[in-house]
Amino acid sequence: MATAARDRFVVRALGEIAARRGLGHDVEAGGWLVRVGDGHRHLEVFGYQLSLNTAVAAALARDKAAATARLAADSLPVVPAELILRDDRQGWVDGRTARAAFDDVLSRVSPPVVVKPNEGTSGADVHRADDPVAAWAAVQDLLGPEPSVVVQPLVAVVAEERWVLLGDEPVLRYAKAPAPGDGSLPMFNLALGATITSWGVDEGTDEGRDLATRARRSLGLAVAAIDLLTDDAGRVAVMEVNSGWSFEHLVRALPAARPDAVTAYEAALDVALGRRPLEGAG
Structure with missing residues (x-):
């Protein structure tokens, strides 16, 4: 190990x-x-967490429910994530059971839905549920090992891109096609077989760069990796904001991107050493 x-x-x-x-x-x-x-x-x-971020900003980005609430409050288009806590925590927070919280969520978000851990995943433990029974079963299954889960509306995603930012400066950007599968829940994680369709900052749109920058600023991050999705109606929204940089699967899938990934870390180092400013800071 x-x-x-x-x-x-x-x-x-x-x-x-x-x-x-x-x-x-x-x-x-x-x-x-x-x-x-x-x-x-x-x-x-x-x-994969860089010390340029504050602990609070990193924790906020890691919590899907909190991050999406913050982004929505700042009027950014985002896929909402409704929080459900394990019984002991849910009861302490608002006196309800997890089941009561789940019923409340489904009064606002109709199946089909996606159920996943509130923190982490990397494409793992993500469940599609087409009806309330399946959704509750997925929640119960995840609330064993996890203290909290989120329920999200199922979005028909046709494309996803990641913007890697150092301050407001894009240091990497790449778009992905989903891994082959039955199509019920497209997976855009490179570790699960997704493929890179384009890469390079110049390949991205001004709309994508602006949205990624606004998401970074909303969560108060110095470094971030923002996943943007495009749905079947052509709408672009924030799917997830990562406070760390992980290029492990990128450099394996696209060896030509390795020099740019090294340069990104070197640029972050120069910020930490005070040898270059953080664009957009403050």
Whole structure:
């Protein structure tokens, strides 16, 4: 496990940058914690979280229900995520049971719906439910290992793109086609077989860049990876905002993107070292 963690692209990329620039490079926790710096300042990466983000902003982005509520309050088009907590937490928050919260959610969001953990996933544990019985079964199944889940309306997604931002500056952008399957719930995760259809910042639209930038600012992030979807009516909305950068599957699926991914980390390092400003900060 430690060997696999040390073999991650982010660990290798930061090691290359440190060696080339004569910087300190510490790798701890089997490769899950990396620090690069000059002895005075440093960039630290925990998993895929960069130390340029505040803890509050990172936590807000990680919580799907909270993040979508924040984005909606700032008038951004977003796929809503209705929160349901495990009984012990739901009762503490508002005195209801998880079932009561679920019934309330379904009074506003009609099946078919998507049920998933409120945090994380990477395409895992995502369920499509076409009726209330199936939706409740999915909620119950996930509330065993998970403290909270979200219910989202099923959107007919035809395309998805990711904008990777350092401040307001796009450092990477790529569009994806879904993994082959039965079409009931298209998966745009590269780890699950999605494919890259285009890449390069110049390939993106001004609309996409503007929406990604507004989403980053809404959540108060310094670095972000924003997933935008286009539905079958041509509408573009925010699907998810990630507070970390993970290029692991990107550089495997598209080796030509590796230099740009290394450059992105180097740019983030320069911000951390005070050698370049963060565009759009404040």
